[in-house]
Each structure stands twice: as C-alpha cells, then as structure tokens.
Amino acid sequence: AQSVTQPDIHITVSEGASLELRCNYSYGATPYLFWYVQSPGQGLQLLLKYFSGDTLVQGIKGFEAEFKRSQSSFNLRKPSVHWSDAAEYFCAVGASNTDKLIFGTGTRLQVFP
Amino acid sequence: GAVVSQHPSWVICKSGTSVKIECRSLDFQATTMFWYRQFPKQSLMLMATSNEGSKATYEQGVEKDKFLINHASLTLSTLTVTSAHPEDSSFYICSADDRAKGYTFGSGTRLTVV
Numbered sequence: 001a002q003s004v005t006q007p008d009i010h011i012t013v014s015e016g017a018s019l020e021l022r023c024n025y026s027y028g029a030t031p032y033l034f035w036y037v038q039s040p041g042q043g044l045q046l047l048l049k050y051f052s053g054d055t056l057v058q059g060i061k062g063f064e065a066e067f068k069r070s071q072s073s074f075n076l077r078k079p080s081v082h083w084s085d086a087a088e089y090f091c092a093v094g095a096s097n098t099d100k101l102i103f104g105t106g107t108r109l110q111v112f113p
Numbered sequence: 114g115a116v117v118s119q120h121p122s123w124v125i126c127k128s129g130t131s132v133k134i135e136c137r138s139l140d141f142q143a144t145t146m147f148w149y150r151q152f153p154k155q156s157l158m159l160m161a162t163s164n165e166g167s168k169a170t171y172e173q174g175v176e177k178d179k180f181l182i183n184h185a186s187l188t189l190s191t192l193t194v195t196s197a198h199p200e201d202s203s204f205y206i207c208s209a210d211d212r213a214k215g216y217t218f219g220s221g222t223r224l225t226v227v
Contacts, residue, residue, distance in 0.1 A: 034215060043119070043206055043218035044157075051213075090156065099145055101208075101216060105156045 002027040004093050006104035014112050015083050021076040021107050023065075023091035032094035033074040034101065035065055037087045044090065050074065061085070086111045115141050117209050119219025126197055126226055134192045134222045136207030142187035143209035147216070148180075151204040163190040197226040
C-alpha cells in the first residue's frame with residue numbers, strides 16, 4: 001500500500017531565506033504526487049501536482065517540486081520565503097487504480113521577519 | 114477554477130444530537146466526493162468516498178452508522194454525524210473534482226460537541 005512520509009514536523013525560516021520541505025513516498029508504480037497548503041482553520045489549497053513528464057514541477061505562489069524516482073522523493077522548494085507562506089504543508093500521493101489520496105503528516109512552516 | 118463550498122464552517126451541538134454538513138461543487142459536477150477528518154495539528158484521514166447515486170465506501174474503522182453520507186446529486190454530498198459525542202469533535206473537510214486537475218477542498222467544518 002502507498003504511504004507518505006514528511007520527516008519534518010516543524011520548520012522555521014527567516015523571511016527571504018530559501019525553503020525545502022521533504023516528502024518521501026512508498027508506492028510500487030509511478031505515483032501521482034501533490035503538495036497542498038493549509039492555513040489555520042481552512043481547507044487545503046493545491047500548490048502543484050506531478051503525474052508524469054518533466055520531473056521539475058512549477059506551482060503557484062513561487063513553489064516548485066522535483067520528483068526523484070531513485071530517492072522516492074517529491075520535495076517542495078521555494079527560493080525566497082514570504083511571511084505569508086507560514087502555514088501547514090501536506091504532501092499527498094495517489095494511485096493509478098484509485099481516486100484516493102494518502103496524506104503525509106504535514107510540516108508546519110513558521111516564518112520569522 | 115473548481116470551487117467546493119462546505120457549510121457550515123463551524124457548529125456546536127449537544128451530545129446525543131445529530132449534525133449535517135454539506136459539501137457542494139459550485140461550478141462543476143462531482144460524481145465522487147471525499148470526506149476527511151482532521152484532528153488538531155494532525156493530518157487528514159480519509160473517512161469515506163461518496164459516490165453519486167450509490168452507497169458511500171467507508172474506510173476501515175469508520176462507523177458507517179454514525180457517519181451517514183448521502184450523495185443524491187452531482188453537486189451535493191452531505192455528511193451527518195449521528196448521536197454525536199465529544200469524541201466526534203473534529204475538523205471535517207470534503208473534497209471533489211478529480212485527480213487530473215488536483216482535488217479541490219472545501220474550507221472545512223469545525224464540529225464541537227458539548
């Protein structure tokens with residue numbers, strides 16, 4: 001069965017610094033991969049997704065993610081973090097034979113001025 | 114883009130009563146919707162898959178008699194928490210659309226049972 005691991009529970013960065021949030025997945029075939037962001041008390045907003053093709057995916061709000069099959073990873077990056085990026089970030093994996101999404105445990109991002 | 118509206122955004126109810134949460138796809142038809150539960154500072158746990166015109170598919174460990182799901186139209190799915198108890202207090206989120214577009218989530222419902 002597929003699973004998702006986000007090793008970092010909490011990350012703190014200074015505004016303007018670069019960011020990388022880690023995501024590792026477990027799945028036998030090529031997975032469908034997603035990154036979502038959640039502000040407190042809100043639903044989830046899709047940042048980007050990967051299905052196939054170019055392994056570097058561009059998303060909204062200046063985020064990008066790179067799919068690395070050899071490492072079973074789909075890390076999220078942003079070159080310069082803004083204070084408004086403070087939120088909870090979830091990585092999710094889907095399978096080809098189901099519409100279900102499996103979520104990681106999330107990474108809480110805190111941004112200091 | 115696709116919009117999913119979830120209502121109410123928060124609700125407080127007495128123990129033993131039932132609460133209904135609505136999830137609507139505003140600008141598209143959703144044959145499948147998903148209901149998640151999220152505990153404070155935790156991830157989303159899929160509760161059930163709601164299928165238009167048929168019975169919902171529940172995940173293992175989810176009581177289908179407690180969490181009633183109805184998907185009577187292509188734009189509306191409802192989750193009813195029956196005989197709610199304090200341990201049912203949680204944040205409930207629905208999603209719809211499809212994998213190719215990336216699932217669209219509602220804004221969530223905070224349920225507090227007192």
